[in-house]
Amino acid sequence: xxxxxxxxxxxxxxxxxxxxxxxxxxxxxxxxxxxxxxxxxxxxxxxxxxxxxxxxxxxxxxxxxxxxxxxxxxxxxxxxxxxxxxxxxxxxxxxxxxxxxxxxxxxxxxxxxxxxxxxxxxxxxxxxxxxxxxxxxxxxxxxxxxxxxxxxxxxxxxxxxxxxxxxxxxxxxxxxxxxxxxxxxxxxxxxxxxxxxxxxxxxxxxxxxxxxxxxxxxxxxxxxxxxxxxxxxxxxxxxxxxxxxxxxxxxxxxxxxxxx
Numbered sequence: 001x002x003x004x005x006x007x008x009x010x011x012x013x014x015x016x017x018x019x020x021x022x023x024x025x026x027x028x029x030x031x032x033x034x035x036x037x038x039x040x041x042x043x044x045x046x047x048x049x050x051x052x053x054x055x056x057x058x059x060x061x062x063x064x065x066x067x068x069x070x071x072x073x074x075x076x077x078x079x080x081x082x083x084x085x086x087x088x089x090x091x092x093x094x095x096x097x098x099x100x101x102x103x104x105x106x107x108x109x110x111x112x113x114x115x116x117x118x119x120x121x122x123x124x125x126x127x128x129x130x131x132x133x134x135x136x137x138x139x140x141x142x143x144x145x146x147x148x149x150x151x152x153x154x155x156x157x158x159x160x161x162x163x164x165x166x167x168x169x170x171x172x173x174x175x176x177x178x179x180x181x182x183x184x185x186x187x188x189x190x191x192x193x194x195x196x197x198x199x200x201x202x203x204x205x206x207x208x209x210x211x212x213x214x215x216x217x218x219x220x221x222x223x224x225x226x227x228x229x230x231x232x233x234x235x236x237x238x239x240x241x242x243x244x245x246x247x248x249x250x251x252x253x254x255x256x257x258x259x260x
Contacts, residue, residue, distance in 0.1 A: 003155070012156060028134045030054065035110040035135035036102075037061050040070065042127045043094050048085040056082055067108040070099035094122020112136050 003011075019026075029050035032038035037057070044053045060081060064070050078092040085091065101120040102108055110131065111117055117128035129140035143151070151157050 008156065015154060015156075028130065030134075031057060032135070033061065034065075035131055036067060036070075038135045039098065039110055039123070039127070039131050040095055042130045043098065043122055044082060044085045044091055046091070047087060052085055056085055067099045067102040070095055071103050073099075091122075097121030098123055110135070112138065114140070 028038070030038060030041040030045060031054045032041055040060075041053055041057050044056065064073065073096060075089075075092050075096060078095065079088045082088045082091055082095075098120045102110065105119075106116070112132070114125070114128050114132065117123050117131060118125055126142050126144050129142035132138040132140040133142060141147075
């Protein structure tokens, strides 16, 4: 029997209450002093740890304080400064393009609406919601891979992608919350990384019975010669066997593209 919306809202309130007790000081780990700082840091955080981003921005933020400073920054200079965050060329183009958009359309100020933020170069829905929720205190659901995984396991959203999950979760959740990277691991990694990531009663996810193994696109493996390392092929390349698991909810994925 499908869960009704009032029942789902009641269960969501219980989940949020438990998460609030488990994470009383939940906030972004990115360091920032202004909305512009957070916007730049969130763009840099794509496929990068918050610790690395904070180390890089500690050198950048004192030098570049206004949108005009970022807009006038030569790409090679910025690329060199953010090289350690990965994808530095795409990130540099996004930051400079975003800053130029702020100068041209908003007088150098960060706008306070989702529509205006996502219209800026390099700014996607997740980045915009992070800024709205953490810099301006506006309720927003920043759905990334981690939030998507946890919300799917809790059975809250009806969506099968982070974007549709944002809309459906907003209907049942009175405020945004989630354990995020602190406790979430991929489904293929054995589930949640710690008991804190799944409240005991409200959770409604389960792992289904093992299904048929996926056909391998690689060439068939030959038996390893006697004495070969059990985890490596004869030529020394690492072997990464995958177990035949199936799930009764959509597997999470990482969106690709220039927008964070």
